[in-house]
Amino acid sequence: MIVSLASEVTVLRARLDTCERLLVAAKVLAPGAIDTFSPDEAAQAERDGMRQHTLNKVFRPLQEAALADLAAASRPTVATEIQV
Amino acid sequence: MSGIAESRAALAHPMIAVPTHDELVEQLFVRDLKLFVGQTLEPAQQKIAAQIVPEVAASGSNSPVDDLRHRMQSFESFTTWLSLKRESQRQLWAAVEDCVERQADQLEALAAVDAPKGTVTLDADFAAPDYITRGDIHLMPGGNAHDDGSVLQGAVMDRGGAVYMLGRNGGMLNDLRGHTAMAHLLTVAPDIRPARILDMGCGIGTSTVPAAVCFPEAEVHGIDVGASMLRYAHARAEHLGAAVHFSQQSAERTSFPDASFDVVYSCVVLHETSPEAAVNILAESRRLLRPGGIAIHLEVPLLHTLGDLWQELSSELEAQFNNEPNWRGALTADYGQLMRAAGFADIRVGYQATAFNGRTAPRKFGEASEGVFRSWFVTSGRA
Ligand SMILES: C[S@@+](CC[C@H](N)C(=O)[O-])C[C@H]1O[C@@H](n2cnc3c(N)ncnc32)[C@H](O)[C@@H]1O
Numbered sequence: 001m002i003v004s005l006a007s008e009v010t011v012l013r014a015r016l017d018t019c020e021r022l023l024v025a026a027k028v029l030a031p032g033a034i035d036t037f038s039p040d041e042a043a044q045a046e047r048d049g050m051r052q053h054t055l056n057k058v059f060r061p062l063q064e065a066a067l068a069d070l071a072a073a074s075r076p077t078v079a080t081e082i083q084v
Numbered sequence: 085m086s087g088i089a090e091s092r093a094a095l096a097h098p099m100i101a102v103p104t105h106d107e108l109v110e111q112l113f114v115r116d117l118k119l120f121v122g123q124t125l126e127p128a129q130q131k132i133a134a135q136i137v138p139e140v141a142a143s144g145s146n147s148p149v150d151d152l153r154h155r156m157q158s159f160e161s162f163t164t165w166l167s168l169k170r171e172s173q174r175q176l177w178a179a180v181e182d183c184v185e186r187q188a189d190q191l192e193a194l195a196a197v198d199a200p201k202g203t204v205t206l207d208a209d210f211a212a213p214d215y216i217t218r219g220d221i222h223l224m225p226g227g228n229a230h231d232d233g234s235v236l237q238g239a240v241m242d243r244g245g246a247v248y249m250l251g252r253n254g255g256m257l258n259d260l261r262g263h264t265a266m267a268h269l270l271t272v273a274p275d276i277r278p279a280r281i282l283d284m285g286c287g288i289g290t291s292t293v294p295a296a297v298c299f300p301e302a303e304v305h306g307i308d309v310g311a312s313m314l315r316y317a318h319a320r321a322e323h324l325g326a327a328v329h330f331s332q333q334s335a336e337r338t339s340f341p342d343a344s345f346d347v348v349y350s351c352v353v354l355h356e357t358s359p360e361a362a363v364n365i366l367a368e369s370r371r372l373l374r375p376g377g378i379a380i381h382l383e384v385p386l387l388h389t390l391g392d393l394w395q396e397l398s399s400e401l402e403a404q405f406n407n408e409p410n411w412r413g414a415l416t417a418d419y420g421q422l423m424r425a426a427g428f429a430d431i432r433v434g435y436q437a438t439a440f441n442g443r444t445a446p447r448k449f450g451e452a453s454e455g456v457f458r459s460w461f462v463t464s465g466r467a
Contacts, residue, residue: 055117059120
């Protein structure tokens with residue numbers, strides 16, 4: 001899973017790099033325009049939201065597993081099972 | 085360099101490593117991941133613990149925190165949460181190291197300050213104490229004493245701290261602890277005009293520069309164990325316009341003569357040492373004070389003030405998963421007793437309200453913690 005994800009991200013990076021180079025060659029972007037790009041406040045807020053969204057989506061199963069454990073811990077029968 | 089959300093000129097001090105577009109996004113991601121771990125996953129574990137605490141209480145165990153931990157371990161989400169906690173911290177340093185290494189030359193050039201006001205004195209034969217070399221504190225690769233002749237370990241430490249502060253007000257100086265120590269000093273001695281001040285365990289000088297800011301007339305010293313950190317601390321202080329004398333020494337036993345300081349303080353150092361070292365550091369702070377001088381030792385809130393079993397367990401896990409060598413020792417100590425044993429008078433033990441500027445902050449010191457980051461544990465005494 002992680003291996004194929006890493007390979008996907010590598011392909012994506014290369015393709016993005018190609019786009020940047022072609023845009024610079026076509027004089028649509030100045031060289032370094034992306035590296036020196038600074039989002040304004042509204043854009044920054046949107047990007048913060050995007051990042052949060054991705055994070056919550058990717059790690060949602062962990063949160064769900066914790067809630068399932070919580071439900072189990074709240075059941076009295078289980079509570080006796082884990083007595084040590 | 086211009087454009088990216090933090091250009092060097094816009095920063096509080098120019099020594100800090102500045103991320104590129106991608107590096108900044110990565111650092112923001114790690115910060116958010118750490119927040120997710122702490123604010124989404126951890127509260128679920130806290131609720132699970134709340135279900136289990138009555139069983140722990142009923143069992144009458146004499147180490148209830150260990151008992152709680154043992155029971156929590158039967159839940160897979162508990163161990164997953166802990167792994168992610170550790171991994172996100174490791175990821176933080178990996179991201180920061182890339183960013184620092186890329187601009188190594190630029191940082192070295194910035195560190196070569198012309199006509200400095202302060203100094204840095206390194207000791208090639210210095211042997212760092214075991215508790216420093218045994219594990220990498222905060223999981224920072226190489227640890228505090230790491231040295232390759234450059235300023236880079238210091239730069240990594242500074243940038244790592246800054247990641248926590250991204251997007252917050254107050255800049256990246258990370259100097260609240262130093263200012264809070266100075267606020268305590270001015271609370272107990274409002275008219276003090278110290279001639280010489282020492283910061284023990286100064287790191288990259290975040291806690292030291294506030295002494296120079298609050299007492300511009302004083303001669304300010306800072307000591308720590310790592311040469312790279314100290315080189316960086318020196319450059320950073322110079323860029324901030326503060327005259328500080330840094331030297332590589334152990335706070336357990338320094339080379340300064342008896343009674344050579346008016347004020348000696350430390351900020352969040354004791355929990356990174358050992359119980360024996362903490363005793364030695366208090367004693368050394370007493371030895372260095374002239375009669376009537378004041379020692380201040382600031383720490384994170386003590387464990388018993390946290391009040392419940394889960395808080396105790398979670399702070400113990402923080403210690404273990406973030407490599408804090410003396411967390412329990414330093415945060416369960418009886419400081420009144422330790423300070424008396426070190427020979428101090430006028431001993432105070434309590435909480436000082438967090439100060440942004442030690443000079444102008446409200447002089448608020450009391451018995452109770454106002455919560456993590458709103459106040460700091462402080463013990464002080466007079467020689
Ligand atoms: C958490 S940092 C705090 C740095 C700074 N005081 C602050 O508040 O930002 C603790 C520092 O104490 C230093 N330290 C630990 N034991 C020491 C010792 N025996 N002598 C000098 N420094 C020590 C560590 O190297 C580390 O830099």
